[in-house]
Amino acid sequence: MKDLIQNIYSNDLHFVTSIIFAILIFASTLFFIMGKIKPHVDFGELKSRTKSWWVMASIFIAATLLNTTITYVSLGFLSFLAFRELYSLLDFRNSDRRAIFWALVAIPIQYYLAYIQWYGAFIIFIPVVMFLILPVRLVLKGETEGIIKSMSNLQWSLMLTVFGLSHMAYLISLPDVDGFQSGGRGLLLFLVFLTEINDVLQFTWGKLLGRKKIIPKVSPNKTWMGFIGGLCSTVLIGYGLAFLTPLSTPQVLLVSFMIALSGFLGDVVMSAVKRDIGVKDTGSAIPGHGGILDRIDSLSYSAPVFFHIVYYMAY
Amino acid sequence: MKTLLKIIYSIILRNFLKLIVGVKMDKTDFLKDEDQFIIVANHNSHLDTMSIMASLPSSIVHKVKPVAAKDHFGKTRLSTFLSEKLINSLLIERKRDKENPSNDPICQMIAELDKGNSLIIFPEGTRGKPEVEEPLKAGIAIILQQRPNIKFVPAYMQGMGLAMPKGDSLIIPHSSRLEYGKAQLAKSTQIDAILNQIQENFDQLKQKMEIGESQEKLLLG
Numbered sequence: 028m029k030d031l032i033q034n035i036y037s038n039d040l041h042f043v044t045s046i047i048f049a050i051l052i053f054a055s056t057l058f059f060i061m062g063k064i065k066p067h068v069d070f071g072e073l074k075s076r077t078k079s080w081w082v083m084a085s086i087f088i089a090a091t092l093l094n095t096t097i098t099y100v101s102l103g104f105l106s107f108l109a110f111r112e113l114y115s116l117l118d119f120r121n122s123d124r125r126a127i128f129w130a131l132v133a134i135p136i137q138y139y140l141a142y143i144q145w146y147g148a149f150i151i152f153i154p155v156v157m158f159l160i161l162p163v164r165l166v167l168k169g170e171t172e173g174i175i176k177s178m179s180n181l182q183w184s185l186m187l188t189v190f191g192l193s194h195m196a197y198l199i200s201l202p203d204v205d206g207f208q209s210g211g212r213g214l215l216l217f218l219v220f221l222t223e224i225n226d227v228l229q230f231t232w233g234k235l236l237g238r239k240k241i242i243p244k245v246s247p248n249k250t251w252m253g254f255i256g257g258l259c260s261t262v263l264i265g266y267g268l269a270f271l272t273p274l275s276t277p278q279v280l281l282v283s284f285m286i287a288l289s290g291f292l293g294d295v296v297m298s299a300v301k302r303d304i305g306v307k308d309t310g311s312a313i314p315g316h317g318g319i320l321d322r323i324d325s326l327s328y329s330a331p332v333f334f335h336i337v338y339y340m341a342y
Numbered sequence: 343m344k345t346l347l348k349i350i351y352s353i354i355l356r357n358f359l360k361l362i363v364g365v366k367m368d369k370t371d372f373l374k375d376e377d378q379f380i381i382v383a384n385h386n387s388h389l390d391t392m393s394i395m396a397s398l399p400s401s402i403v404h405k406v407k408p409v410a411a412k413d414h415f416g417k418t419r420l421s422t423f424l425s426e427k428l429i430n431s432l433l434i435e436r437k438r439d440k441e442n443p444s445n446d447p448i449c450q451m452i453a454e455l456d457k458g459n460s461l462i463i464f465p466e467g468t469r470g471k472p473e474v475e476e477p478l479k480a481g482i483a484i485i486l487q488q489r490p491n492i493k494f495v496p497a498y499m500q501g502m503g504l505a506m507p508k509g510d511s512l513i514i515p516h517s518s519r520l521e522y523g524k525a526q527l528a529k530s531t532q533i534d535a536i537l538n539q540i541q542e543n544f545d546q547l548k549q550k551m552e553i554g555e556s557q558e559k560l561l562l563g
Contacts, residue, residue: 111364115517121472121507124514131515310517311366 039209039270043216044088051081075315083313083322087219091212095199098215102196103138108319109188109327110134112310117184122170123177126161130185133157137189141197149197153190158182188320191327194334195219201342204273213271214337220268221283222290222329225261229291232256246298254291261287273341282336286329293328297321344404347430351392352400359396363389363505364517367397373495374399376525378460380494381406382482382540385464386472386503389513391429393520394462394497407432407454408462432461448484455489465540472503475544483536486528496523496540498547521547 054077062070090101114127133153140149162178195218199211209216233253241249265283272279297320301309310318359365373379381394391408398406412433415425425431432454434447443449451461463485466476486494501518523543528536 108364111515112517115364115501115504121504124510124512127514128512 040092040212040216043220043268043271044092047084047088047220051077051084054080072315077315079313079315091215098199099138099142099196102192103134105319105323106138106189106192107131107134108312109192109323110184112312112318112320113184113188114181116304116306116309117180119180120170120173120177122168123165123181125168126164126177126181129164130157130161130181133185134189137193138196141193141200144197144200146197149193153185157185161185187327191331192323194330195326198334198337201338204341207273209271214333217265217268217271218286218330218333219326221261221265221286222326224264225257225287225290226294226325228260229253229257232260242295245302246295249291249295249298257291258284258287272337274337278340282333285332285336289328289332290325293325296328297324343427346428347404348400350428351395351398351403355392356396359389359393363513363515365389365393365502366517366519367393368520368522370397370399370522372522372525373402376493376495378455378458378492379525380455380460380482380485380492381462381497382494382543383462383464383497384475384499384544385466385469386474386499387469387506387508389502389506389518390464390469390499391431391462393499393502393518395430397520402460404430405458406430406460406462409434409451409464411436436467448481448488451481451485452488455485455492465537469503469508472507473500474503478537478541480533480537482540483528483533486536487531487533490528490531493525493527494540495525496543496547497521498523498544498551500548500551519551521550523547 055074058070058074058077061068062074086101091098110131114130119127137149137152140152161181162174165174165177165181195215198214198218201211201214203210207213229249230253233248233250233256236252236256237250239251240247241251241254262280262283265279265286266276269276269279272282274282297309301307308317309320312319313322316322356367360367383390383394391410395403395406395408408429408431410425410429410431410433412435415429415431416422416433422433425433432450434450435445436447438447439445451463454461463482465478465482467479467481468476470476482494486492497520499518499520501516504514505516505518506513523546526543529539530536
């Protein structure tokens with residue numbers, strides 16, 4: 028037992044992992060007690076959300092800490108699930124099937140490029156190579172009616188769910204920095220923890236104090252107090268977790284601020300898309316949360332933003 | 343053979359369909375309580391049969407036979423062998439042959455039921471255009487009329503015609519759903535009434551899927 032505690036304190040990653048589970052235990056206990064005190068209030072959704080957080084946190088931590096190859100495969104699979112969810116909603120034509128197939132083939136390639144740390148190819152593969160190839164595949168099929176919509180939808184889906192998210196995988200490939208023990212895994216944990224806690228905090232602050240809506244037409248649940256409260260608390264938490272990154276204090280504050288902001292923007296962009304399609308959730312894969320995309324919409328924005336700021340400042 | 347079918351459907355195909363293709367399968371535990379049944383489903387794709395078989399409790403997979411057209415799945419000896427042994431299907435002719443019972447589709451299906459097996463029947467008779475319903479054919483009603491003690495189980499699927507439409511052997515994963523209705527007896531012995539009962543069940547299941555969506559739409563407001 029003593030050894031275990033020693034180990035947890037000496038290893039930053041294990042320390043943060045314990046914090047995550049402590050938060051989950053706190054949340055589960057809180058909703059359990061609240062349910063007993065106020066039996067007439069329905070905590071069903073909050074409870075099922077928390078339950079899903081347990082599952083997601085466990086899978087994520089296991090996939091991140093166990094083994095590098097497992098991390099890449101799991102993140103690639105996450106991209107696949109999100110991409111499939113998105114194009115299933117977007118009403119593609121039957122003649123787009125071959126192009127979608129090539130877009131699916133791009134997923135393992137993009138993650139492989141991150142795996143072998145070929146930065147130049149990683150950064151142009153989807154925005155340039157696939158951007159040029161996919162329309163050609165559509166054109167070869169010869170069906171021109173609605174082709175612009177297919178070209179744009181396919182490329183945008185690929186950018187959001189594969190290009191954006193694959194930056195999480197490249198974080199692990201980043202070379203070691205002197206005097207910094209957590210490495211890319213620390214950065215990945217920092218990014219994901221901050222993005223998700225920002226979602227939760229914006230939701231909580233919004234419920235507690237929120238009144239004035241930011242963009243009622245797109246997302247009626249987003250309020251100024253929720254946004255600002257979430258932003259400030261996320262920056263504070265980011266400051267507290269600075270030991271996971273090789274950054275200086277002002278840099279950590281900036282990065283945390285950018286994660287909170289871009290996470291919010293990703294969420295809002297996805298809300299607008301869902302509104303256009305006419306669905307509340309992108310799916311029902313995660314009880315209490317909706318689909319995979321509902322959970323990782325903020326990550327698809329915050330991951331590339333965080334990656335490029337860190338890459339510029341520390342590497 | 344029993345173990346082989348279990349491995350194919352309950353392990354390999356179930357995981358492939360759920361994880362890769364993205365089929366959301368309804369629970370099927372209630373089928374364990376039925377000795378024998380006929381699953382009656384709409385038909386859009388080869389994935390339909392696969393999904394229904396993969397969704398069944400593994401203990402009864404070997405007793406359930408999907409009914410398939412001989413002209414399509416029994417073209418060669420090899421394809422006949424594969425369809426019968428690996429897919430566990432019952433191959434039938436599309437046209438009735440009243441003079442020769444061993445070649446008559448209705449007689450063949452009833453003989454299979456009398457052996458104690460269950461069937462999967464697609465009364466639309468063809469996969470047709472992706473995600474478009476075709477009128478139901480009478481065969482299923484004739485069987486239920488002649489074997490009024492056997493229950494039928496309606497099943498409705500959406501999305502699989504987009505994952506693997508007719509005329510294309512490439513599977514493109516697409517979020518799909520498989521829903522089951524209640525196991526029930528035919529309420530009448532009239533062919534038309536039985537077909538109506540099946541159609542009503544299909545409509546209800548379809549509505550259930552759509553209401554799920556529109557309720558979510560209302561919540562948006």
